Amino acid sequence: MNKSFFQTLQWQLSLRMMGAGVVIGIIGSFFVKDLWPFWLGMITGTICSVVKIYMMEASINKALQMDKKQANLYTNVQYILRYTLTAGVLIVLAITQPPIAILGGTIGLFTMKIAVYIYQFQENKNKKIKKAKESVQE
Numbered sequence: 001m002n003k004s005f006f007q008t009l010q011w012q013l014s015l016r017m018m019g020a021g022v023v024i025g026i027i028g029s030f031f032v033k034d035l036w037p038f039w040l041g042m043i044t045g046t047i048c049s050v051v052k053i054y055m056m057e058a059s060i061n062k063a064l065q066m067d068k069k070q071a072n073l074y075t076n077v078q079y080i081l082r083y084t085l086t087a088g089v090l091i092v093l094a095i096t097q098p099p100i101a102i103l104g105g106t107i108g109l110f111t112m113k114i115a116v117y118i119y120q121f122q123e124n125k126n127k128k129i130k131k132a133k134e135s136v137q138e
Contacts, residue, residue: 009119010057014050016115021046021108028107032100041093041101045108048089052082053112 025042032038059078063071086109093101 010053013053013112013115013119016118017046017049017053017111020111020114020118024107024111024114025104028104032103034098034100037097037101038104040097041104041106042108044089044093044101045105046111047108048085048105049109049112049115052085055082055085 021042025039028038028042029035055078059075063075063078066074089109090102090105093105
């Protein structure tokens with residue numbers, strides 16, 4: 001089964017990350033005095049999370065075509081690169097922006113985890129609904 005791009009897990013997670021980033025950013029805006037650095041951090045952190053999702057997909061697809069030893073080394077290097085990207089984003093925010101931007105960036109980076117939880121919750125809910133419909137039809 002070949003899914004279109006808009007049906008892929010990466011796309012669905014990306015939309016959820018952006019949605020979570022907007023919602024958290026709006027809520028966070030009520031608690032910070034300097035909005036621009038906060039939102040810059042939120043946007044930067046969320047974009048970094050989206051990029052990391054696509055980096056993970058690419059590394060998994062490539063690792064599946066390798067033998068076990070090469071795949072292990074390759075995935076470890078990719079893991080380090082993703083976390084270097086994360087650290088780089090936070091370091092650049094720390095150097096160039098007020099401290100509130102680091103908070104926004106950190107929250108933006110957590111949108112990946114939030115998106116996965118939301119996705120899993122919705123999948124479990126859909127499975128329960130499907131199971132209930134099947135039991136009613138029997």
